[in-house]
Amino acid sequence: MRRRSFAVLLCALAGCESLAVADDQPARIVDASDESRAALQQVVNEVLRTEVLLADDALTNSSVLTIERNIPRRIDGQPAQGRNMDTPIQFRLVKNGDACVLIESRDGARHYLPHTKCAAE
Numbered sequence: 001m002r003r004r005s006f007a008v009l010l011c012a013l014a015g016c017e018s019l020a021v022a023d024d025q026p027a028r029i030v031d032a033s034d035e036s037r038a039a040l041q042q043v044v045n046e047v048l049r050t051e052v053l054l055a056d057d058a059l060t061n062s063s064v065l066t067i068e069r070n071i072p073r074r075i076d077g078q079p080a081q082g083r084n085m086d087t088p089i090q091f092r093l094v095k096n097g098d099a100c101v102l103i104e105s106r107d108g109a110r111h112y113l114p115h116t117k118c119a120a121e
Contacts, residue, residue, distance in 0.1 A: 024103075026063035027095035027118040032056070035115035043102055043111045048089065063121050065091040065102075095120050 029036060037056060044052050044067070052067060059065050068088045072080040090105040093113075100118035102111045 021096075023096050024094035024101070025096070025120040027093050027100060027120050028061060028063055029059045029093065029100070029116060030119045031117050032060055033115065036113065036117070039113045039115050040102070043113060044091070047091075047104055047109070047111065059093050059118075063093045065093070067091070093118060 029040070037054070037058075040058060041052075041054055044054060044065075048067065054065075066088050067090075069086045071086075074080050092103045092105060094101050094103060095118050100113040100116040102113055103109070104111070
């Protein structure tokens, strides 16, 4: 009986999550502040496990943020080791209710952005 109750609870939680995702609307950051920029910077750094330099207007003009690896270049400007084969990493910003959520496109992981105000595109 306990296993059945646990299974029902898991199904209910999964249903709630899928309903919440359906409310996602592509969004952009409005009224960017030092706190909202820091929240975005922290989430991106944690996800990528490295320090990334973001522009102050990141996600203020578009709901998509693309991160490309800065590859070493030769003196003539060409990549030092030939072509860059790394795939850029994309994030999407969505508004879900009053929350601003950053979604990583690689695995769909969702990250709440505190101190951030966003508006649907």
